[in-house]
Amino acid sequence: MSILVAILFYFAVLVFAAGLIYRIGLYARTPAPLKIPTTPAPTTRGGVVLRMTREVVLFESLFKGNLWTWAMGWLFHVSLAVVTVRHLRYFLEPVPAWVGFIQPFGQYAGITMVIGLFGLWARRLFVERIRYISTPSDHLWLVVLIVIGLSGLLMSFVVHTDVIGVKNFFVGLLQFRIGAVPSDILLLGHLFLVFALLALFPISKLLHAPGVFFSPTRNQTDNPREHRHLSAWASKLESEN
Amino acid sequence: MADITAPAYRTIPIVPALKPGAMEGKGPYIANDKHQEALGFPGQLVDNWHDKAIAKMGELLGKFRSLRVYMDACVHCGACADKCHYFIGTQDPKNMPVARQDLMRSVYRRYFTFAGKYFPKLVGARDLTREVLDEWYNYFHQCSECRRCSVFCPYGIDTAEVTMAAREILASIGMGQKYSNEIIGKVHKIGNNLGLPEPALRDTLEGLEEDVKDDTGLDIRFPLDVKGAEVLLITPSADFFAEPHIDGLIGYAKVFHATGTSWTLSSMASEGANFGMFIGSYDQLRKIALRIREAALELGVKRIVVGECGHAWRVAYSFWNTLSGVGDGADETDRFAQMLQRQLDHRYKQPTHICEFTWDLIQRDALKFDKSKNDKYVITFHDSCNVARGSRMGDTPGGQFEIPRNIIKAVANNFVEMDPNTTRERTFCCGGGGGLLTDDLMDLRVKGALPRMEVLNQAVQQHGVNYMAAICAICKTQFSKVMPVYGFDRRMVGGVHQLVSNAIILGDN
Structure with missing residues (x-):
């Protein structure tokens, strides 16, 4: 079992990293031939950084668009970020002070994360127009995340798993040493779904995470009159004349 | 018109209930072979339309980062769903921006993603069939590329970019739209969307001078093709005789007159509109924009001012510098753009909107x-x-x-x-x-x-x-x-x- 988990771990991380690098490379290589920021837009590079930061940290546009989706979505994402940081303690020895500091928040963030996910799922199930646009995979991702969250919460609060054993296993994996993983069904289910999520990330709608950084309507500076913006393939058209 | 009635106003603007299929149909008239071929598109639906359409989609995915990212990034959150005026007005769920995008995204997934190739049902992927093609034609002509949805999307996904790509694919396999393609043909052949040739335009402008003289007692000019004028006015051709547009044109002329600005219209570029944007064709967008460059070079003007026209201003403001060099800040080595930019007066913004022009004068107390x-x-x-x-x-x-x-x-x-x-x-x-x-x-x-x-x-x-x-x-x-x-x-x-x-x-x- 330990060997299987180890193989899946390496596989998932590898696919995640390679897939994401490939995808980000693809986005970066594809030219944006025209200036299409959704205006009003910042006129300076610094302004764009600020706009992107507000978008990524606060979900500014979604806030304008729909308060419920924003509240649930933001709650989920922020909680997930805190929970993820908390999990660093299972990979790092000694545990850095800031990871230790976040530990109590991280445990409760697990609860708010699941609340956010149920909120998002409720919209998919009960709001007519959102139900109409939902595909099976949209539901399935929410279920996967909810199960990951719930299994984690159970291990934190109800049926404690052998966290020392878990940590030894993963610290070992980082040094390419395969130890023994605690054979706890909750833990194995939790891990299996996280590995699946990592491996499927680069070929799924989870690509919205890197995608937002490459969105021309958000990351372009509003200065088309001041600077000539020209992509490589468009400038070739000029030399053909 | 007689059988078209207005939908009832909603007292509280709540999100309307869905009426699936409310706007199913054939869409606007398809361009005939003459209108298609004039723009270099095939006259009829080509035999291998399926393969050509997918190839075209692949080409556009490689050329436009917007399309590439927007096909992947959508999570179906629904923030855009109730923002489209066509959805609110028709209640057809396929007019929700996300659903409109998904008409194309479903095909993208089927042919360009792992999940769509092997688990199509799971991710809502589907083959490009004739029915899908017809659905594209219908619903991608129920989007006005207004970008309201993009304001509310957490990833800035702009349905206009998807609509443009879809229309470009459709036109490239022989399913262009009659209205837009016919008009673009007229721009190339005659100089403007209305098909008003130079002598008729000159007549119209002279008639206008007489009308304004009757009205004001003043000799307010509407000059055409005047070399050496300071300002070239690019305005939608509707301004030349449609109501109420023409009263706006008279307004521009009075502002120029009041400040003694020498200005001119161009018969070659007697059109501000650029329907190349509507059909999503970079090639047409560029060709139409190049007329303005040519007119500006030929007339030797120092400033280019754009009249009251929405998409024309978007094209002028956002795209002209890229497409034709009307603007500032080109590289010293960029001979194409420098040829024009050296001629223009960069104390002013190039191009200038007529409202910027007038407001600037108002601020300087030059108008009463x-x-x-x-x-x-x-x-x-x-x-x-x-x-x-x-x-x-x-x-x-x-x-x-x-x-x-x-x-x-x-x-x-x-x-x-x-x-x-x-x-x-x-x-x-x-x-x-x-x-x-x-x-x-x-x-x-x-x-x-x-x-x-x-x-x-x-x-x-x-x-x-x-x-x-x-x-x-x-x-x-x-x-x-x-x-x-x-x-x-x-x-x-x-x-x-x-x-x-x-x-x-x-x-x-």
Whole structure:
């Protein structure tokens, strides 16, 4: 079992990293031939950084668009970020002070994360127009995340798993040493779904995470009159004349 | 028209219930072989349309980062779902921006993603069939590329980019739209969308000079093809004779006259509109824009000013520098752009919107107005979508909202705003933009105007509004056509420079 988990771990991380690098490379290589920021837009590079930061940290546009989706979505994402940081303690020895500091928040963030996910799922199930646009995979991702969250919460609060054993296993994996993983069904289910999520990330709608950084309507500076913006393939058209 | 009635106003603008299939149909007329071939597209649906369409999609995915990212990034959160005026007006769920994008995204997934190739049902992927193609044609011609959805999308996904790509694919396999492609043909052949040849244009302008002389007693010129003029005015050809557009053109001429600005129109580029954007063809977008460059070089002008037209201003402001070098800041080594940019006067923004031009003069006290001339009006301002969300005026973000309003307040006493959820960057499209201003889409145009009409009606009830100003030729045409269906006087819509024209005090210069 330990060997299987180890193989899946390496596989998932590898696919995640390679897939994401490939995808980000693809986005970066594809030219944006025209200036299409959704205006009003910042006129300076610094302004764009600020706009992107507000978008990524606060979900500014979604806030304008729909308060419920924003509240649930933001709650989920922020909680997930805190929970993820908390999990660093299972990979790092000694545990850095800031990871230790976040530990109590991280445990409760697990609860708010699941609340956010149920909120998002409720919209998919009960709001007519959102139900109409939902595909099976949209539901399935929410279920996967909810199960990951719930299994984690159970291990934190109800049926404690052998966290020392878990940590030894993963610290070992980082040094390419395969130890023994605690054979706890909750833990194995939790891990299996996280590995699946990592491996499927680069070929799924989870690509919205890197995608937002490459969105021309958000990351372009509003200065088309001041600077000539020209992509490589468009400038070739000029030399053909 | 007779059988088209206005949908009822909603008292509280709640999200409407879905009516699946409400707008199913064949879409607007398909371009015939003559109109298609004139633009280099195949005349009829080609035999291997399936493979060609997928190949074209692949090509566009490689050329446009917007399309590439937007096909992947959507999570179906639904923030955009209730934002489209066509969805609100028709209740057809396929007019929700996310659902419209998914018409293409489902095909993208099937042919370009792992999940769609092997688990199509799971991710909602589907083959490109003839039925799908027809559905594309229908619903991608129920989008006016107004970008309202992109304001609310957490990833900035712009349905306009998807619609443009879909139309480009359709045209490239022989399914172009008659209205847009016929008009583009006229631009290339004659110089403007209306097909008004040079002698007819000259006649029209001379007639206009006589009318204005009768009206004001002054010799206000409407010059054509004057070499060495300082300003080249590029304006939508509707300004030459459509109502109420022409009153705006008279307004521009009076502003030029009042300040003694030497200006000219160009018969070669007697059109501000650029329908190349509507059909999503970079090639056409560029070719149409190059006419302005050519005219500017030939006439030797120092400034290029653009009249009241929404998408034309988006193209001019955002794309001209890229497409034709009208602008500033080209590399020293960029011979193509430098050829023109050396000629232009960079103390001014290139291009300049007519509202920037007029507002600048107002700020410098160069124009005098009798505001009481507009006292019969209670005025509101409809932000045109392409100006609001695809361009700017002045030096600061949002100048495109402030400057037209500032002008109105400088020339009239009674100005009120409409519901702030429907103005500025949240403005609704008039319902006729993006190549949909054609009689064969009248039902869609009437329904698409519903959100704006509801809010206008509120302003009429509360403030007695009797003039809705707009700075877009399509808005003006669309509203004067559909407003009577909603029980409003067609003359309620007019330009900002029509108000300028009413109030301006002209001396003897």
